[in-house]
Amino acid sequence: MDVKDIIKEENLVYGKTKLLTDNIMHYCPGCTHGVVHKVLAEVIDEMGIQEKTIGVAPVGCSVLAYNYIDIDWHEAAHGRAPALATAINRLYPDKYVFTYQGDGDLASIGTAEIIHACNRGENIVVIFINNGIYGMTGGQMAPTSILDMPTSTTPYGRKVELNGYPLKITDLIAQLPGTCYVTRQSGHTPAAVRKLKKAITKAFENVGKKKGTSFIEVVSTCNSGWKLSPVKANEWMVEHMFPFYPIGDFKDE
């Protein structure tokens, strides 16, 4: 018996957006990347802007994002997505250009590129997946790893004396006049996903209105890197990440 025999067309209450491809995702079960991809694809589909959207993927676990959302994509060098997006936006001002970046990509190796793209007010969307760790390379410390967080390069927990402080880059970005919308969201509950979708929709609408840079941080889990089950990872995030990275808008102009 096929799944289609069990779930009849007339009984469907929910379907996968057609912009998500049928490729099997390589993300670990429970990983926030999968949730954000789904929401992003839904927004692009519902806004009817597939033909006008160009994505820039990072280096990190989402390096293969282009396999999953059916739009034109660039795959940037580590941290450089905002530079690529700058050029694409300038050369095709009527397109919806976005970058999708992890915390190592955006807040460590690519700090200069993101600060300057936001400061120039490039008319783009930035989606920033902050899971506090380098997921792809096997769970090393990220600039955003919180104090005492164990990672493979901070096996005794992150210590200020050795590693400095976790970087609240979104707080910095919000200071830049080039940004019009800066928010911090998550995707761990249905309510959070709905809010995330609203935020991403607003960000893409801002591009249509040529308002400048819209920046969405998504506080995320990396259950593999954190060495926790998906459920435990969500709990850990709520308990330890949210106090340091509180959810909410920084700026909405």
Place this chain on the structure above:
Amino acid sequence: MADYKLMKGNEAIAEAAIRCGCDAYFGYPITPQSEVLETLMARKPWDETGMIVLQAESEVAAINMVYGGAGCGKKVMTSSSSPGISLKQEGISYIAGAELPCLIVNVVRGGPGLGTIQPAQSDYFQSVKGGGHGDYRLIVLAPASVQEMYDFVNLGFELAFKYRNPALILSDGVIGQMMEKVQLGSYKPRLTNEEIVARYGSWATTGKTHDRPRNIITSLDLDPYRQEQFNLKLQKKYREIEEKEVRFEKIACDDAEYLLVAYGSASRICQKAVDLAREKGIKVGLLRPITLFPYPTKAIREMLGQVKGILAVEMSAGQMVEDVRLAVDGKVKVEHFGRMGGVIATPNEVVAALEEKIIKG
């Protein structure tokens, strides 16, 4: 009527970019090439042709802007000088790996490190052998005059688009800063977005329409067998470039018993050295590579029955001389003469080196 203008090499680069229908320039200031960005900003081509000019936050950002612009099918370029070109190597490797066309200009200064702001030719290895990671090649053009600085912008773009490969103009502080008469070409219109879709729609990210699969600009393929196939495809392209695109100039070679090999500003000095040597009765010719990749290996080989010795003249410790030796394969004597650190050899020094190292030695 021909349009002539007296201009600096760096200004010629900027003027040529505007006139050849370039869509965007991204750069970061560094001596001795800052006039490229300055000239463009003063010319305001966005009003005239719609060309975009942007001062990036770094050379790293500038080359990645080029990567973004090239991926969406636009004619984009950057320029810098040695330390900045070092920073661009990561991006250049990605652009080569993604098989995208673009133009990069290096107005070389002496190194290593911060070195000097004076001219040198010490970035030959980096340009010709692949300065970034991976098995890739750039198409490398070596102008020897301000006119060639101008002409090679258009030529560089043409070759870059023909082979979907980054092209590099390897000049130096002499050619960038000196002023000469330039014959300017007429304006070529920039391609419209519709023309870009028609020409490059099979690969460029112009927005996924229903009549084609999504276009993905990437240099990544995690499958080793496919990655090897891709590398073989690149190598095939480079062999084709070697086959078809070699350019060089021969001066006073017909009766030459000795040969100078030099490119760019060193070849200008050698031109004078040939005259001085011939006044002394030394029958010497000059072979000037115009493309450094592909290298005029065959042209040098063809001189072997005729010449008794070859002197490679470069403003470096001896980099191109290795390619001369590869071409010659031990059949005649090859020596190197060069000054470094921003010192420019005189024609008399070249003649003396020829006598000392080749004729006497």
